[in-house]
Amino acid sequence: MLRTRNPVHALSASDRDAALEVCSRDLAANVFVAARLLEGVLTTQPGTVLGHKVDGRLQSLCWSSANLVPVEADDQSLAWFADRVRRWRRQCASILGPADQVTELWRLLQPTWGPARAVRTAQPLMSIMEPPSSLGVELDPRVRPARLDEVHLVMPAAAHMFEGEIGYKPYTGSGAAYRQALLALIERGHTFVVVEDGAVVFKADVGSVALGCAQIQGVWLAPHLRGQGLATGLMASVVEQVMQTRARWVTLYVNDFNTSARATYRGVGFTDVGTFSTVLL
Numbered sequence: 001m002l003r004t005r006n007p008v009h010a011l012s013a014s015d016r017d018a019a020l021e022v023c024s025r026d027l028a029a030n031v032f033v034a035a036r037l038l039e040g041v042l043t044t045q046p047g048t049v050l051g052h053k054v055d056g057r058l059q060s061l062c063w064s065s066a067n068l069v070p071v072e073a074d075d076q077s078l079a080w081f082a083d084r085v086r087r088w089r090r091q092c093a094s095i096l097g098p099a100d101q102v103t104e105l106w107r108l109l110q111p112t113w114g115p116a117r118a119v120r121t122a123q124p125l126m127s128i129m130e131p132p133s134s135l136g137v138e139l140d141p142r143v144r145p146a147r148l149d150e151v152h153l154v155m156p157a158a159a160h161m162f163e164g165e166i167g168y169k170p171y172t173g174s175g176a177a178y179r180q181a182l183l184a185l186i187e188r189g190h191t192f193v194v195v196e197d198g199a200v201v202f203k204a205d206v207g208s209v210a211l212g213c214a215q216i217q218g219v220w221l222a223p224h225l226r227g228q229g230l231a232t233g234l235m236a237s238v239v240e241q242v243m244q245t246r247a248r249w250v251t252l253y254v255n256d257f258n259t260s261a262r263a264t265y266r267g268v269g270f271t272d273v274g275t276f277s278t279v280l281l
Contacts (some may be wrong), residue, residue: 006080007080009050022059024211028273029274031209031215034211050085059074060073064085064092067092070098071097098275099122099274102279117167125273129249132236132239137268143194143202143234143237146192148183151186157199203218204217213249215252232268235264236269253276
């Protein structure tokens with residue numbers, strides 16, 4: 001019996017506008033991939049975005065690099081994506097995105113890719129479209145964009161956040177590549193900090209910006225400052241500055257078990273708009 005040819009193909013630069021249209025169907029969930037498309041990934045990293053077309057029309061996408069991120073994929077598309085990437089296990093560190101799509105993609109890949117280090121099945125996707133100050137939230141005036149000459153201060157805070165979230169250190173040795181990634185965020189004005197006594201005590205990054213939407217990630221508060229009611233004002237200030245300089249629509253996602261962070265985000269004005277899942281490999 002002849003095997004049906006997989007209809008999934010790597011997208012090219014000519015597919016950019018169609019791919020952005022797919023992302024725009026649920027921009028809060030798909031802003032990560034939309035941002036990479038606008039940054040030119042289809043030209044600079046060919047093969048990174050897979051697409052499933054039906055009758056010549058792009059139906060769904062899958063970001064396929066160090067992470068797998070499905071975009072607007074139904075069960076049929078997910079089956080084709082899984083078939084295409086099944087041999088890529090060693091290249092992938094996680095699968096993340098809308099919970100229903102990630103759950104099905106992992107079900108298909110787990111027999112050959114498993115076991116996972118962790119499966120976080122319910123991560124609330126949260127959104128805010130009104131400046132926190134207009135909602136009566138007090139802003140912490142200490143929050144500002146990090147400077148390039150502060151990367152050595154940002155690095156330990158970022159590494160501490162990463163290890164606490166993912167479970168292992170983000171780099172070994174000198175960490176030159178990790179430092180360069182942090183510098184790129186700072187250079188774009190995407191890292192916000194509070195610096196006290198020569199140390200970063202709070203940080204948050206804008207990980208993605210596309211089509212009027214921004215997604216915040218990497219939120220971290222020094223352990224000795226937690227539980228003092230500071231986080232709401234700090235996050236509110238980040239959101240306010242992002243809305244003024246990057247996008248009026250701000251999103252993030254958070255682990256469901258992180259009740260303190262969820263309470264902080266609700267206090268800022270975020271509301272739940274969906275559910276993400278992450279499979280750590």
